[in-house]
Amino acid sequence: xxxxxxxxxxxxxxxxxxxxxxxxxxxxxxxxxxxxxxxxxxxxxxxxxxxxxxxxxxxxxxxxxxxxxxxxxxxxxxxxxxxxxxxxxxxxxxxxxxxxxxxxxxxxxxxxxxxxxxxxxxxxxxxxxxxxxxxxxxxxxxxxxxxxxxx
Numbered sequence: 001x002x003x004x005x006x007x008x009x010x011x012x013x014x015x016x017x018x019x020x021x022x023x024x025x026x027x028x029x030x031x032x033x034x035x036x037x038x039x040x041x042x043x044x045x046x047x048x049x050x051x052x053x054x055x056x057x058x059x060x061x062x063x064x065x066x067x068x069x070x071x072x073x074x075x076x077x078x079x080x081x082x083x084x085x086x087x088x089x090x091x092x093x094x095x096x097x098x099x100x101x102x103x104x105x106x107x108x109x110x111x112x113x114x115x116x117x118x119x120x121x122x123x124x125x126x127x128x129x130x131x132x133x134x135x136x137x138x139x140x141x142x143x144x145x146x147x148x149x150x151x
Contacts, residue, residue, distance in 0.1 A: 005091070009063045013092050017066040021147070023140045024048045026067035028058040028084065029100060030076050034123065038071060041127050046134065055079025059087055062095075068139035071121070071130070073100045074112075082115065089116045096137045100125070 017024075023046050029035050030053040039049050050065050052058045054077040062070065070088065074081035081099060088095045099112045099120040109120055118136070121129050134140055 005059065005063050010091055013063065013066045014094065017068060017139060018142075020066070021143065022046070022048055023069070023134070023137075023143050024050060024065060024067045025134065026050045026052065026058075026062065026065065026070045028052045028055070028070060028076060028081070029073045030054065031073075034073070034100070034125070037125060038130065041125070041130050042134070045131070053077070055081065055084045058084050059091070062088055063091065068096065068143065069134055069137040070095065070097045071100055071133075072097050072117075074108075075101075082112065085112070085115055085117055094139070096139055098133045 025042055025046055025048065027035060027038050027049060029038065029051070035051050035053070039051065042049050050061060050067060052061050056078045058072070058076070059079070072081050072084060076084070085097055085099070088097060097117050099117045100123060101108065101120055102123050112120055119133060121133070
């Protein structure tokens with residue numbers, strides 16, 4: 001899959017992300033109800049939410065959009081969330097990815113964090129937890145600091 005992605009776009013990810021003024025949140029989730037819920041939660045503070053409903057499209061859109069944070073469901077069509085996580089981190093070692101899952105067992109959580117996820121949120125989603133991860137993202141923090149510094 002990586003060989004199919006535009007290498008020039010991959011190389012320009014950090015620059016394109018830095019040039020964008022507002023944070024971009026990417027949600028990779030195939031459940032329309034969950035998509036709507038997360039979008040409602042996030043758009044109270046952040047305007048730009050990009051929603052993708054399958055794993056392969058998530059990789060393509062990540063390279064095209066250069067998001068600041070990704071919320072990634074484990075169980076998505078075409079390519080599992082854990083495989084998408086592995087590929088995203090190969091594309092962009094600075095990717096800030098938070099997994100979404102029903103799994104609450106220690107083994108699953110440990111495996112995801114060991115792979116490179118910043119954490120996980122168990123479904124059903126808690127508003128505070130989603131916002132906490134967004135506010136912790138170093139890429140979102142940079143944009144927030146620039147915005148406040150320009151006042």
